[in-house]
Amino acid sequence: MDSLTFSVKHRDKDRLDLYKHRRVLAFILLVTLVTFVPLGIKNLFIGELGLGFFLLAFELSLIIEVIAIFRLKRQLIGYFPPLFLLCISIVLSIHTFGTLATYWVFPVVMTIVFMVPKKMAMLTNALIIFGSALAAIPHQAYMVTLRYVLALLICVSIAHVVIGAMRKLQRDLRELSIKDSLTGALNRYQMDDSLLMASENAKMGLGTCIALIDIDNFKLVNDLHGHDMGDKVIKVVVERINMNCRKSDLLFRLGGDEFLLLFDSTSVESAVAVAHTINNKVIEGITKLYPEASGVTLSIGIAESIAAEEPELWVKRADLALYDAKHSGRNQIKVYAPEHSRTTSKAVIAALG
Numbered sequence: 001m002d003s004l005t006f007s008v009k010h011r012d013k014d015r016l017d018l019y020k021h022r023r024v025l026a027f028i029l030l031v032t033l034v035t036f037v038p039l040g041i042k043n044l045f046i047g048e049l050g051l052g053f054f055l056l057a058f059e060l061s062l063i064i065e066v067i068a069i070f071r072l073k074r075q076l077i078g079y080f081p082p083l084f085l086l087c088i089s090i091v092l093s094i095h096t097f098g099t100l101a102t103y104w105v106f107p108v109v110m111t112i113v114f115m116v117p118k119k120m121a122m123l124t125n126a127l128i129i130f131g132s133a134l135a136a137i138p139h140q141a142y143m144v145t146l147r148y149v150l151a152l153l154i155c156v157s158i159a160h161v162v163i164g165a166m167r168k169l170q171r172d173l174r175e176l177s178i179k180d181s182l183t184g185a186l187n188r189y190q191m192d193d194s195l196l197m198a199s200e201n202a203k204m205g206l207g208t209c210i211a212l213i214d215i216d217n218f219k220l221v222n223d224l225h226g227h228d229m230g231d232k233v234i235k236v237v238v239e240r241i242n243m244n245c246r247k248s249d250l251l252f253r254l255g256g257d258e259f260l261l262l263f264d265s266t267s268v269e270s271a272v273a274v275a276h277t278i279n280n281k282v283i284e285g286i287t288k289l290y291p292e293a294s295g296v297t298l299s300i301g302i303a304e305s306i307a308a309e310e311p312e313l314w315v316k317r318a319d320l321a322l323y324d325a326k327h328s329g330r331n332q333i334k335v336y337a338p339e340h341s342r343t344t345s346k347a348v349i350a351a352l353g
């Protein structure tokens with residue numbers, strides 16, 4: 001189950017990145033406003049109408065895009081128009097002013113690597129490097145153009161490696177913050193939003209179920225075979241749960257040996273069937289992989305969503321069903337029924353004397 005993918009599956013990742021980098025975008029807009037706009041106007045005045053037009057058109061497309069990202073929280077015209085106008089402006093400016101204009105290309109290609117999706121950045125930079133080198137040839141010695149191209153290629157390669165490492169680090173940190181490090185299941189802090197969304201869906205008739213899953217007598221596994229074996233057993237449990245439910249179901253580790261499985265639009269009958277399969281596969285898996293710890297079973301409490309019910313009460317109902325499963329001898333799957341509330345209250349009162 002790829003919970004991370006589930007949590008971002010409907011979003012456009014590039015747009016999300018751009019939206020997160022609004023401060024950088026604002027800075028880039030400011031820098032281009034104080035450089036490209038005066039340059040564009042100057043070129044119009046000195047008769048370089050084509051260059052002046054493309055520089056100002058680029059600036060205009062950038063302003064439109066940045067305003068859309070700030071106001072509408074999405075791209076309006078996309079990457080292509082500003083990048084196309086930028087490429088033309090660079091080539092024209094080197095064609096007109098020669099070597100002096102080549103210095104501008106370095107910050108431009110670096111910014112493209114940092115702000116534009118990888119493939120588009122590579123394509124745009126390839127076009128800029130190739131086009132600007134061709135435009136520079138009549139103005140300087142071949143060796144100077146060769147050095148210019150090599151320096152640009154080195155800059156762009158370093159920027160790609162750095163940004164690749166940063167994005168990987170970002171992904172790893174995000175995973176660390178939402179997932180349990182032992183099992184890879186989502187941690188309990190991710191649960192509230194998902195349960196709330198599922199409760200909201202129940203209001204629209206899209207009910208589903210949750211299952212609270214607890215390993216039976218897990219303390220004995222630790223006591224008899226050691227903590228490491230306990231960890232291995234927990235991992236097998238999570239693996240088997242993941243193997244026997246759908247990608248769209250979400251598994252949370254609540255702590256210790258307890259898990260909550262949030263099914264995606266699933267009836268009680270189907271949830272019970274999946275729970276039985278999970279329990280059987282866990283028993284089978286541990287017997288096969290760690291025969292010394294065989295005999296590990298699960299107790300599972302299932303509760304169906306009720307429209308407009310608080311998520312805490314929903315989990316509480318699954319907990320009561322789990323309590324029933326434990327007290328009926330463990331290795332059981334119980335579905336919440338209203339009498340669970342009464343029985344549990346009586347049991348608690350009896351326990352308190």
Ligand SMILES: Nc1nc2c(ncn2[C@@H]2O[C@H](COP(=O)(O)OP(=O)(O)OP(=O)(O)O)[C@@H](O)[C@H]2O)c(=O)[nH]1
Pocket residue numbers: 182214215216217218219220222226227228229230231234255256257326330
């Ligand atoms: N190996 C290991 N043990 C853990 C971990 N987290 C909690 N535990 C242990 O898991 C055990 C949980 O035991 P309980 O849930 O109290 O009880 P149980 O033995 O499972 O009994 P029942 O739930 O009543 O069937 C405790 O001994 C904890 O120390 C972990 O990450 N790894």
